[in-house]
Amino acid sequence: MKKGWSIVITIVLIAILLGTVSIVVGHLTGGSLDRIYSVLDARYHLTELQQAYTQYASDLVDTVVSAWNAA
Amino acid sequence: MEEKGYNTFDCPQLEVNIINKQKFMTELAKLLAFMYEEDRQTALAMYERMFNDAADESALLQLLGSPTRQAVVIARVYNTKERKLQVESQSRRDDEESEDTPRFVLAIDSIYQKIQVKEPEERQVADGQFSLFGEDQFPIKPEEYRPFPGKAAAEPAEEAEVLTPPSEPEEELAEPKDEVDDFIQSMTILNSELPDPEERRSEPETGESEAPAGEPERLAAEPVKETEAETEADPFILGEPKAQPATVRKARPLALILFVILAVPVTIVGLVLLLIPTLASLGLAAGAISAGALALVGAFSGLPVFADILIVLGAALVILALGLLFLWLFIWFIGGAMAGLVRGIVNLGGQWCYKEVSA
Secondary structure, eight states: OOOHHHHHHHHHHHHHHHHHHHHHHHTTTTTOOOHHHHHHHHHHHHHHHHHHHHHHHHHHHHHHHHHHHHO | OOEEEEEETTTTHHHHHHHHHHHHHHHHHHHHHGSSSSHEEEEEHHHHHHHOOOOOOHHHHHOOHHHHHHHHHHHHHHHHHHHHHHHHHHHHHHTOOOOOOHHHHHHHHHHHHHHHOOOSSSGOOOOOOSSSTTSSSOOGGGGSSOOOOOHHHHHHHHHHHSOTTTOOOOGGTSOOOOHHHHHHOOOOOOOGSSHHHHHHHHSSSSSGOOOTTTSSSHHHHHHHHHHHHHHOOOHHHHOOOOOOOOOOEOHHHHHHHHHHHHHHHHHHHHHHHHHHHHHHHHHHHHHHEEEEHHHHHTSSOOOOOOHHHHHHHHHHHHHHHHHHHHHHHHHIIIIIIIEEEHHEEEEEEEHHHEEEEEO
16 A cells, blocks of 8 residues: 555655646746637536536526425 | 885895785675674784784795685585584583584695695795795784694594595695686676674575585585574574464454444455546546547547647646556555455454464
């Protein structure tokens, strides 16, 4: 188990280091989060998904509250 | 240069010899660190006497070879445990005047005998020369060395046959190409690697089993017999306890019932409490790995700018790394924490509810 921990921690640290370097380099070379979001939104409909989940959570909370009040 | 009270400035050759002798003795003293201090001093005193008796020290050095070679010769016949037993037995029956000569003394003595055989005539000083060595030069105190035993001197051939392999040629010392040299070549013995005598006492006896094939059977057979004797005499030396008498584990019924009644709910509560972080870790791992995979796919699906791809790739790597960490946490909770909790409670029950009774 100790060996497993050391291996996992090593892999995780290396991956986080590489990811951080990649993000920093991307920002330094002109990357833009707004542009990324707009592209991914156009492809995966992120805004609509977010609205749908928000609406679903709100409905769920309303249902629970009304059921609690009825009881 | 002053050596033992007389000057050698006008004799460069002698100075070189003394330096070589000093180097030889210093190196030999280091290499014999595995011996008990008294035995080491005895061995060094015998070599010192050998040098003192020699007419030509450079010839003696040539015959002896390197200090490493001499240390190997001594190490092959020196057994720390055997020596300790020998000293103990001598101290027990000192009134019987039992003179068990140590093997290393016999080994050095056999070397000395061979050297004496090789150069009896070379010890004479030529008529045209004068000798700086008088009969009373290099006085050695009696307690500084153990003299070559009379028994060994009287029966050198018999003891030498036991101590040295029969296949060894007579020219062993003159031509140091034998199994000792092979051993020296194959094994580099550094001073720092020599075991401490105290440590050697606690090590199990394995060295004698590595004796070369040419070793007499007596040398190979004795350590087994003496190791058994030593186990009975002083088990602390081997670091192994004596065989314990057979015991049987007997349950305490009342304690066992009470423990089961208490341990089962405690274990269930503990497992449930551990289940919460376990499932949370699993959920976080699944979410992180899914998000990381989506980000990884998204990075190569329509992002026009390379800098944006780099940012998304970096984010995917970080998220996947966190997913891997949470996944491992889940595995650790299942295989480590939960299993450890159950195992610990079972072991605790074994300690509390069972007692060992001699059969």
